[in-house]
Amino acid sequence: RILILDEATSALTAADVRKVFAVLKRLRSEGLALLYISHRMAEIAELADESTVFRNGHNVGTFKSGAKTDTEIVEMMIGREYSHVFPPKPAPKAGTETPALEVRNLSWNNRLKDISLTARAGEIVGLGGLDGQGQRDLLLSLFGVLRGASGEVLINGKKAALGSPNEAKRGDMALIPEDRKTEGLMLPMSVRDNLSMASLSRLSRLGLVDHAAESKAIDEMIALLSIRTDGTAVPVGTLSGGNQQKIVIAKWLMTRPKVILLNDPTRGIDVGTKAEIYQLLRKLADAGAAILYYSTDYDELVGCCDKVLVMYDGAVGRVLTGAEITERALVGSALNLGASHAEAGTPSLAGAGAGR
Numbered sequence: 001r002i003l004i005l006d007e008a009t010s011a012l013t014a015a016d017v018r019k020v021f022a023v024l025k026r027l028r029s030e031g032l033a034l035l036y037i038s039h040r041m042a043e044i045a046e047l048a049d050e051s052t053v054f055r056n057g058h059n060v061g062t063f064k065s066g067a068k069t070d071t072e073i074v075e076m077m078i079g080r081e082y083s084h085v086f087p088p089k090p091a092p093k094a095g096t097e098t099p100a101l102e103v104r105n106l107s108w109n110n111r112l113k114d115i116s117l118t119a120r121a122g123e124i125v126g127l128g129g130l131d132g133q134g135q136r137d138l139l140l141s142l143f144g145v146l147r148g149a150s151g152e153v154l155i156n157g158k159k160a161a162l163g164s165p166n167e168a169k170r171g172d173m174a175l176i177p178e179d180r181k182t183e184g185l186m187l188p189m190s191v192r193d194n195l196s197m198a199s200l201s202r203l204s205r206l207g208l209v210d211h212a213a214e215s216k217a218i219d220e221m222i223a224l225l226s227i228r229t230d231g232t233a234v235p236v237g238t239l240s241g242g243n244q245q246k247i248v249i250a251k252w253l254m255t256r257p258k259v260i261l262l263n264d265p266t267r268g269i270d271v272g273t274k275a276e277i278y279q280l281l282r283k284l285a286d287a288g289a290a291i292l293y294y295s296t297d298y299d300e301l302v303g304c305c306d307k308v309l310v311m312y313d314g315a316v317g318r319v320l321t322g323a324e325i326t327e328r329a330l331v332g333s334a335l336n337l338g339a340s341h342a343e344a345g346t347p348s349l350a351g352a353g354a355g356r
Contacts, residue, residue: 003027004035007241009043010268011179021047039077039270041070053077055272077271085275086303087282090122092322097121098157100290101259106151108141113315115151119259119290124281126305126325127294129334134314135294136178139261142292143168143175155259169198174257176249176265180241184248187237191229192218194236194247199254221250226276242273249277253284260284262293266300278304298327310334 005024009017024047028034036047044051045065052062053076060076068076075081099118106115112134119125127135141149144164153160161167165175177183185194195218196203203214218232225246229239236247245265252260262281266274281304285291295301301308308325310318310333318333 001031002033002035004037006037007039007268008036009038009040017043039268041073055079074271078275079272085271085278087279089282089306090286092306093120093122099154100156100288101292102152102154102157103142104152104154106138106141106149106153108137108146108149111137111314112141112149113313115314115316117292117309117316119292121258121288121290122285123307124285124291124293124305126301126308127292127311128298128301128308128320128330129311129317131296133311133334135311136263137314138311139175139263139292139294143173143261145175169255169257172256172258173261174198174252174255174259175261176252176263178263178267180244180248184251185236185244188235190233191227191236191239191247192232195221195232195251195254198251199256202255217254221254224253225250225280242269245269245273245277249280258289260289260291262291262295264295265293266295266297274300298330301325301330302327 003024009020012020021043024034024036034047036044038044048065050062050064051073053060053073055077060079074085078085097120100121100123101117101119103115103117107113115134115138117125127138129135137146140146141162142153144162144167147163149162153162155171155173160171160173168175181187186197192214196209196214199217200209203210203217221227222229222232227239227246227250228243236244239247249265266277269277278300281291281293293301293305295304302325305325306321308320308330309316310320310330312334320329320333
């Protein structure tokens with residue numbers, strides 16, 4: 001008579017979430033007790049009669065549904081004011097230097113259409129718009145996962161190959177994938193092996209891994225990202241979701257990339273770890289990395305990004321910078337782009353995904 005669900009919707013589409021909730025509400029009405037664990041406040045608000053917040057293994061508060069705002073709940077979860085979740089953005093620079101990443105007229109399989117963009121060293125560039133408008137395809141094409149793209153990509157002014165992930169990695173590019181379990185990690189393998197697998201060539205001499213250098217690099221990454229693990233020999237699959245995601249990020253940081261592509265990197269992780277990732281991204285940008293960042297969470301785009309490209313139907317429809325980057329502007333731009341395409345005779349927004 002008790003059903004426990006732990007992040008049951010983290011990999012589901014919005015339509016599938018609605019189906020799951022319909023079943024859960026029916027079960028609740030039939031007398032089943034539900035213990036629903038989630039970091040998604042909207043789901044908790046819709047489903048729960050009473051909520052309890054845990055932080056670092058301690059109960060920090062229990063309250064009835066509707067008794068607290070989302071901001072108050074987040075502050076309970078992270079132990080500090082919500083205004084401190086996102087680091088401050090630097091003042092805009094003149095930007096006369098060569099962009100760290102420049103994309104010229106990139107097209108792929110009629111799903112990416114003549115995309116041009118720049119990201120300078122120290123800049124976090126977001127990809128916005130309704131979900132499924134080519135944002136993921138753009139990142140995967142840049143990293144050579146989707147082959148056959150036309151156009152040019154330049155890294156620090158030098159033409160880069162689009163042929164494969166290995167070529168992208170040699171071109172000082174890194175991709176943090178969307179699904180850590182299937183695309184970012186080898187779950188049965190150790191923390192150590194997962195961390196070093198993308199940078200073995202840099203850690204090797206005469207074909208042999210320099211284990212001292214490997215250990216030093218791994219220890220530095222564990223400290224930098226505050227990764228919680230019972231040693232580096234344990235299987236990475238035994239770590240929490242947030243720490244697994246930190247391993248994925250650390251693995252690619254060990255390659256010392258100049259351009260970092262992120263595909264919805266905070267999906268399915270706790271609010272505290274999200275805040276740590278936001279702080280890390282700004283540190284990486286401040287250290288000279290150029291970051292291209294897709295997120296289905298508009299708050300992240302507003303809080304993290306110096307510039308946001310709003311995409312629709314595989315093309316960049318609008319560019320927002322500085323104070324223009326607000327949730328209202330992001331949503332409005334996405335909907336207006338869809339409406340203008342519909343008026344021109346292209347498919348309407350009815351078939352577009354509206355987020356996960």
